[in-house]
Amino acid sequence: MNYTLKHIPERTQKPREVGLTMMMDKGMSVRQVEDVLETAGDYIDVVKLGWATSYVTPNLEKKLQVYKSAGIPVYFGGTLFEAFVVRNQFEDYLRVLDKYKMTFAEVSDGSIEMPHEQKCEYIRRLSQQVTVLSEVGSKDASKIMPPYMWIELMQAELEAGAWKVIGEAREAGNVGLFRSSGEVREGLVKEILHSIPYEKIIWEAPQKAQQVWFIKLIGPNVNLGNIAPQEVIPLETIRLGLRGDTFDFFLPKE
Template sequence: MLADPPFGFVPFDARRSTKPRRTGLSMVIDDGLPLTYLRGVFELAAPYIDLIKIKTGTARLYPRDHLMRKLAMCEEFQIRPFLGGQFHEYVFAMLGEAALPRFYAEARDLGIRTIEISDNTVPLTPEQRRCQISAAVASGLSVFGEVGSKETLSNPALLVEQAEVCLSAGAELVLVEAAELVENGRVRRDSLEVLKRGLPQDRIMIELPGPWISGVKSCDIEEMKKILFAEFGPDINLANIGVTTIYDTEAQRVGLGTGGPLHS
């Protein structure tokens, strides 16, 4: 908690946890943020950021020293970096299963301790999903599984089945692809309800959609936040938060934002 915060007499939702957290995780995306900019973000907002995803395969484009300095900065502010799952998909698609141990070793050498394994654009069978997660865990990495496709809308029951495969194979956390949760920009409430009933809330993370998904506008993202906090409470695990909206998102978590006070 902040010492002597401004307006300290004003209460907010006491259900909101503080770092280090097991629930209520907030993840932002690094799509090539400069080091000086990122340090400024962390100096202000680190209490409200738990995870940062190195988006898609962008780690391949950095100078090695620059990437390692970025990773070290994340550790300095107690923000956990991880490689996005589409990089893993790319390696698997272009170089095959045999290249994955080298990918895991390179991640460890760089100081990366967590990767995401997904099948957004390169489909995996349940057995491939299980084997890839198990192999990455056996190599010494933590794994975030991701379920769902960027290209098709799945039966939400299938997302639950895929998440169960991820967790049984050793995934620490399962991210639910945002494209599966919106249709024409609107939240698929039936899918949210299936996830809420079918999976442990401390082991899943809901992704927010973005303009990379057809039909999604900024107002749709804000509406989805309101729905998620109303349905799941302030300590839902939430991914894909824009670095410029982390404060606004935290305000919404505790009832200080545009959605108004939350009710338990």
């Protein structure tokens, strides 16, 4: 840090297992990635190339190398995995992971119907060669799962070999964990936390109010995802109580 302040909450240090910030890259250029990493690289733990943007992104290999040189793992969005699976091209997906030397992968079923045991089998198979993040929740706002189902799915996917489970919210933060207004489904989150360790969950929380809510509930070292590149540093200040939303939250009460 550039100077000393008292009563700043302790943050975990990279490489982190908890307190992760997952940034979403929705098609940035190589130069844009370099600029973001120059200022925010210390606060980015993992990067998702949103949905299937990697299919159409120019200079993909060069961009991946920039992230790799910074020590930041990257993975293709779960929608790309689903796009291969729905076309019966899972083996081709494995070859893509090999081609680009990917060390992380996301398994999701937010856009397709898939028996859960089949999803867990994909997790088991992929976890033999890469670190797997599995996403729970549908991208269809009309599909509302009860809390017990979220818990059962998360537990099964962790047991199948997922490193972390991701709570679905889409890039807008208006489905899954959240109502269409962006409001957190508080009861759902608290029920999940009764059964699943917070360290094992990445909560997709692209909106500032959502980030603030999770930090106040769990603390500065909550895992948060789908963070826009320009919001990485603002999020870090929220984690540290250096923005109005959490300004007095970590200060001594007396």
